[in-house]
Amino acid sequence: METATPVKRRVPRPRADALRNRERIVAAAREMFVEFGPDVPFDEIARRAGVGNATVYRNFPDRxxxxxxxxxxxxxxxxxxxxxxxxxxxxxxxxxxxxxxxxxxxxxxxxxxxxxxxxxxxxxxxxxxxxxxxxxxxxxxxxxxxxxxxxxxxxxxxxxxxxxxxxxxxxxxxxxxxxxxxxxxxxxxxxxxxxxxxxxxxxxxxxxxxxxxx
Known part of the structure; x- marks a missing residue:
């Protein structure tokens, strides 16, 4: 009996807009950590990055x-x-x-x-x-x-x-x-x-x- 060749699944690449959002979050967090210290609220970071809170938590589950x-x-x-x-x-x-x-x-x-x-x-x-x-x-x-x-x-x-x-x-x-x-x-x-x-x-x-x- 001929063995079927396993099909390799393609790993989905992050969308360009998702990568841009992540970069904006990191840039905003860096600025705000400098200005206000490491305990700045995620809400404020999201606001400066121009994204929603859910987007921040989707990329970074915790501080x-x-x-x-x-x-x-x-x-x-x-x-x-x-x-x-x-x-x-x-x-x-x-x-x-x-x-x-x-x-x-x-x-x-x-x-x-x-x-x-x-x-x-x-x-x-x-x-x-x-x-x-x-x-x-x-x-x-x-x-x-x-x-x-x-x-x-x-x-x-x-x-x-x-x-x-x-x-x-x-x-x-x-x-x-x-x-x-x-x-x-x-x-x-x-x-x-x-x-x-x-x-x-x-x-x-x-x-x-x-x-x-x-």
Whole structure:
């Protein structure tokens, strides 16, 4: 008896409008998390995204799922930017400086309060995005260090702590005016990273592993 060949079912592709809605939700959530903190109501996110509440919940069943997508989307864009910078082969320290200013515009500092103890920081998507980003940040710093442009006593952890602290806005619309100072203060920090070092740093360099175990 001849065996029938099993028929493979086609997995339906998301509709273009569904993908656009998802992107609008993530963009709106990112803006509102920065402005008001991670507890902003889903209703307000839906309103800013121009979609209904049901559309938000259909894409993201809970706050953790939405927060994770926001964090991953920012890290993915950051990784893509660094890969492009490394591929261009421009001045090593200039590329590092450009990355720091890019990170400020991506509001990386605003993501830290979202990563609370209740947040699943070991989720596979989040872990993969984080690993990729930090490996590329490390490559960017190694390139500047090997070129003799970056002081040797700093590590990736030092860079990310400083960027997070200097770019983290205070929740509330009244505090948004501080944005105009961010790039100025970041440039002061970057000048301190240049080799040769003009001072001895206290303590030890912070690695990525130090940040994970802190």
């Amino acid at each position: 953790d799922a939405l927060a994770r997508e926001v964090v991953c989307s920012v890290m993915d864009r950051t990784s893509e930017w660094i890969e492009s910078a490394l591929g261009e082969g421009a001045d090593a320290f200039q590329a590092l400086s450009d990355f720091v200013h890019f990170a400020a515009d991506e509001r990386i500092g605003a993501l830290c309060p979202m990563l609370s103890e209740a947040f699943d920081q070991h989720h596979p998507d989040l872990f993969a995005a984080s690993e990729r980003t930090m490996e590329l940040v490390g490559a960017l710093m190694r390139r500047a260090r090997e070129a003799g442009q970056l002081r040797p006593d700093v590590e990736s952890g030092d860079l990310m702590v400083a960027v997070s602290q200097l770019t983290r806005p205070l929740p509330g619309t009244a505090c948004q005016g501080i944005d105009r100072f961010v790039h100025r203060h970041l440039q002061l920090f970057l000048d301190g990273l240049r080799a040769p070092a003009r001072s001895v740093l206290p303590g030890v360099a912070a690695t990525v592993e130090d940040l994970r175990t802190a």
